[in-house]
Amino acid sequence: MNWWRGSIGIFGRGDAVTSPFFFEPLLWAVGFGSLALVTAAGGLAVFAIVSRIAGARRERRKARLFSKWEERWKGDRDGPWVADVRPRDARFFLEFLLSYAVALRGTSQRDLGVLADPHLPWVETLLAARDPEERAWAVRALGLFGRGRRHRAVAAALGDASPLVSLSAAFALAGTRDPAAAQDLLSHIDRYESWNPYFWAHAIARLGAGVTEECRRLFESPHRSGWTRRVAGLALRELRDLGSADAAARVLRHTSDGALAVVALRLLGAFGRPEHRPMVRPLVSSERPEIRSLALAALSVIGNGGDADLFEDALRDPSPWVAWRGAEGLRRLRGAAALRDRLSGDSRLRVLAAELDGAS
Amino acid sequence: MNGFHIVAGGVLGYFLILNTVQLATAVIAIGSLRRYHRRFKWMDAMDDFVRRGDPPSITILQPAHNEERTCVGSLRSLLTLEYASYEIIVVNDGSTDGTLDALARAFALKPVGRFPMAGIPTAAVRGTYRSAVNDKVWVIDKENGGKADALNAGINYCRTALFCAIDADCLLERDALTRIARPFIEDDCTVAVGGIVRIANGCRFRGGQVVDVRLPDALLPRFQVLEYLRAFLTGRMGWDAMNALLIISGAFGLFRRETVIEAGGFSTSTVGEDMELVVRLHRHCRERRRPYRITFLPDPVAWTECPESYAALARQRDRWQRGLAQSLMRHARMLFNPRYGAVGLLAFPYFFFLEMCGPVVELGGFLVFGWALWTHRLSLALSAAFGLSAFAFGMALSILTVALEELSFHRYHRARDYFQLFLLALIENMGYRQLGLWWRLKGLWSAARGVKRWGGNPRLGFTRGAG
Numbered sequence: 001m002n003w004w005r006g007s008i009g010i011f012g013r014g015d016a017v018t019s020p021f022f023f024e025p026l027l028w029a030v031g032f033g034s035l036a037l038v039t040a041a042g043g044l045a046v047f048a049i050v051s052r053i054a055g056a057r058r059e060r061r062k063a064r065l066f067s068k069w070e071e072r073w074k075g076d077r078d079g080p081w082v083a084d085v086r087p088r089d090a091r092f093f094l095e096f097l098l099s100y101a102v103a104l105r106g107t108s109q110r111d112l113g114v115l116a117d118p119h120l121p122w123v124e125t126l127l128a129a130r131d132p133e134e135r136a137w138a139v140r141a142l143g144l145f146g147r148g149r150r151h152r153a154v155a156a157a158l159g160d161a162s163p164l165v166s167l168s169a170a171f172a173l174a175g176t177r178d179p180a181a182a183q184d185l186l187s188h189i190d191r192y193e194s195w196n197p198y199f200w201a202h203a204i205a206r207l208g209a210g211v212t213e214e215c216r217r218l219f220e221s222p223h224r225s226g227w228t229r230r231v232a233g234l235a236l237r238e239l240r241d242l243g244s245a246d247a248a249a250r251v252l253r254h255t256s257d258g259a260l261a262v263v264a265l266r267l268l269g270a271f272g273r274p275e276h277r278p279m280v281r282p283l284v285s286s287e288r289p290e291i292r293s294l295a296l297a298a299l300s301v302i303g304n305g306g307d308a309d310l311f312e313d314a315l316r317d318p319s320p321w322v323a324w325r326g327a328e329g330l331r332r333l334r335g336a337a338a339l340r341d342r343l344s345g346d347s348r349l350r351v352l353a354a355e356l357d358g359a360s
Numbered sequence: 361m362n363g364f365h366i367v368a369g370g371v372l373g374y375f376l377i378l379n380t381v382q383l384a385t386a387v388i389a390i391g392s393l394r395r396y397h398r399r400f401k402w403m404d405a406m407d408d409f410v411r412r413g414d415p416p417s418i419t420i421l422q423p424a425h426n427e428e429r430t431c432v433g434s435l436r437s438l439l440t441l442e443y444a445s446y447e448i449i450v451v452n453d454g455s456t457d458g459t460l461d462a463l464a465r466a467f468a469l470k471p472v473g474r475f476p477m478a479g480i481p482t483a484a485v486r487g488t489y490r491s492a493v494n495d496k497v498w499v500i501d502k503e504n505g506g507k508a509d510a511l512n513a514g515i516n517y518c519r520t521a522l523f524c525a526i527d528a529d530c531l532l533e534r535d536a537l538t539r540i541a542r543p544f545i546e547d548d549c550t551v552a553v554g555g556i557v558r559i560a561n562g563c564r565f566r567g568g569q570v571v572d573v574r575l576p577d578a579l580l581p582r583f584q585v586l587e588y589l590r591a592f593l594t595g596r597m598g599w600d601a602m603n604a605l606l607i608i609s610g611a612f613g614l615f616r617r618e619t620v621i622e623a624g625g626f627s628t629s630t631v632g633e634d635m636e637l638v639v640r641l642h643r644h645c646r647e648r649r650r651p652y653r654i655t656f657l658p659d660p661v662a663w664t665e666c667p668e669s670y671a672a673l674a675r676q677r678d679r680w681q682r683g684l685a686q687s688l689m690r691h692a693r694m695l696f697n698p699r700y701g702a703v704g705l706l707a708f709p710y711f712f713f714l715e716m717c718g719p720v721v722e723l724g725g726f727l728v729f730g731w732a733l734w735t736h737r738l739s740l741a742l743s744a745a746f747g748l749s750a751f752a753f754g755m756a757l758s759i760l761t762v763a764l765e766e767l768s769f770h771r772y773h774r775a776r777d778y779f780q781l782f783l784l785a786l787i788e789n790m791g792y793r794q795l796g797l798w799w800r801l802k803g804l805w806s807a808a809r810g811v812k813r814w815g816g817n818p819r820l821g822f823t824r825g826a827g
């Protein structure tokens with residue numbers, strides 16, 4: 001059984017037979033392993049080639065159908081040709097409509113919904129599919145083309161176990177201006193807590209003024225997470241809700257959450273009134289530069305001449321953002337010329353005065 | 361056991377570990393790419409939502425040193441990006457050619473004061489300019505201090521929460537910012553995201569964009585196409601899935617400004633400032649027990665020129681190896697340190713022993729096996745089997761990468777290019793890899809000697825129009 005050792009043993013002079021050398025079986029294993037790997041990689045390559053051929057055929061067919069439908073659609077926007085779309089082409093047809101729907105809004109999108117309508121019962125059946133991708137696709141199509149009952153199905157998908165489906169539903173609802181959709185979205189918003197709050201705030205604000213009351217409630221609710229309250233507060237700012245300043249002052253009084261305080265200060269900076277000033281002044285000495293800077297920004301709007309000392313101190317703050325707000329505050333209080341004079345002795349701050357001049 | 365056993369065992373162990381790790385990252389990358397690709401189908405919905413939503417503002421920082429020929433075209437291309445809110449700061453890093461004049465003429469630059477919002481030390485800033493024709497464009501003119509110094513100057517003048525560092529010879533795809541910003545939207549803990557860098561040599565351009573993706577004509581850049589695909593699609597994708605990404609290419613990365621400033625900005629004392637920053641960001645966040653995410657996305661694309669001559673490629677590889685060695689040695693305390701999680705226990709040791717020290721082990725392997733063959737201590741058949749295994753493994757990994765590219769992003773539309781990539785996977789082990797080993801060894805030697813030169817690549821320019 002040792003016939004092969006002499007020829008391919010590790011040691012050419014018979015040592016391989018006597019030495020308990022461990023390389024040999026290991027090298028065989030490496031050799032066979034590499035061979036197996038090459039075979040696997042080759043298999044994947046063949047699969048990729050087959051996929052390319054199949055994909056190219058599918059794409060050609062899709063392109064042919066799209067061009068046919070485009071031609072017909074140009075000639076007759078809601079004509080009987082839609083009835084000619086075969087059930088097996090329903091997915092392509094809806095993808096064709098989706099490609100237009102993302103670029104259109106309002107009436108034009110509703111027109112597309114009419115064209116899609118005969119195929120939506122089939123799409124609804126996909127909501128029960130096992131594959132999350134299928135469900136997400138269905139949610140997207142129903143979100144763009146569905147109405148009433150079908151929108152309820154989209155809202156129900158917010159609670160889907162798959163994040164992809166839930167997100168698809170959230171995007172679909174955020175694209176509507178339906179107050180009911182807003183309610184649904186806000187009740188599930190906690191699910192996206194890892195997300196950037198500004199992003200969701202904007203999405204909610206796009207739903208329109210109908211969400212203001214709910215946002216105020218969420219913003220003040222101590223039972224909701226800090227993230228949800230921040231989203232609600234930021235949405236109120238985008239909605240330009242003047243009444244949110246009082247809510248912001250109340251939040252600022254009770255919260256120990258720095259990120260929430262930042263949002264409250266942003267609201268006060270936008271809609272605050274002089275009576276909110278005592279609430280803001282102490283925050284100018286916060287440890288967090290972001291809070292110091294936003295407190296100064298708010299004071300420059302709601303403050304008075306008594307805050308000049310705070311703005312002066314801010315010019316020496318190590319944070320450039322705070323120094324900027326300080327300069328802005330002084331400029332509002334005393335005017336551009338006075339600020340230029342005040343900062344003329346400091347080469348760094350002179351640039352700041354010049355920039356504020358340029359920006360005004 | 362004698363000395364030969366030990367050395368040969370070490371070489372074999374290195375070979376086994378290297379291949380196992382590369383295979384593991386490739387397998388993980390396959391799963392990760394598959395998941396990503398499934399999601400990719402929904403990207404248009406997501407991208408649309410990002411575009412219509414309120415995506416975070418971004419400042420693009422583009423350092424430029426003696427880029428007179430390419431800077432205007434490159435900046436014009438950046439102005440065509442599809443993103444709701446971005447600004448561009450070109451940092452003229454003490455160019456001795458007409459870079460600043462070219463920019464001033466093309467964009468009607470006017471001197472405008474701009475207050476720096478951070479104080480990372482840099483070489484002196486001579487002036488700040490804003491374009492009178494496009495208010496997105498700013499130019500910072502400063503004394504020469506190197507790429508890292510120029511980026512730091514840009515960070516000082518950046519006012520957005522995120523900044524995107526790109527190379528002067530890069531073209532971003534129109535949707536690149538929309539896509540690379542996604543992780544910052546989806547996860548507020550994200551501090552850095554890297555995009556994929558693809559090779560533009562051989563491609564056709566129109567309006568500052570790649571319109572026809574093709575393989576380069578020359579063999580040397582073709583090999584680099586394969587290398588880039590392997591590094592990004594299997595390497596970075598795999599490390600990213602293990603949450604242990606150590607490199608974000610300096611050619612295209614998006615960073616959270618505040619975190620980078622806290623960590624001290626780019627290091628000016630290494631030529632691998634991109635890797636060093638990422639390693640430092642890991643360290644910074646881990647040591648402060650701060651939740652963070654550093655990730656890689658395979659679909660935001662930056663196109664770059666690769667060296668077409670052996671001399672330029674040798675310089676580039678020398679610099680990369682020096683940068684790697686400098687970054688790893690500076691943070692050597694992370695090695696096998698559980699405090700740094702998967703980064704300290706997996707990625708750092710891999711890069712330290714296999715990427716940094718690998719060339720020495722491989723050279724040692726060649727010498728010892730050569731000597732053993734010469735002295736008949738090793739049979740020819742077995743050493744040939746070992747060599748073939750190494751060859752087969754390298755080839756398999758490359759074929760896997762090409763197949764992955766085809767299955768996921770399918771950028772090379774011409775079947776000819778695709779088959780050529782497979783062919784390259786077969787022949788790159790016959791000389792090119794060995795050449796790479798030699799350049800890496802030289803780089804390691806340069807690092808040991810403390811060489812600091814940059815070793816630039818002459819620009820060819822993105823001039824080849826679509827037919």
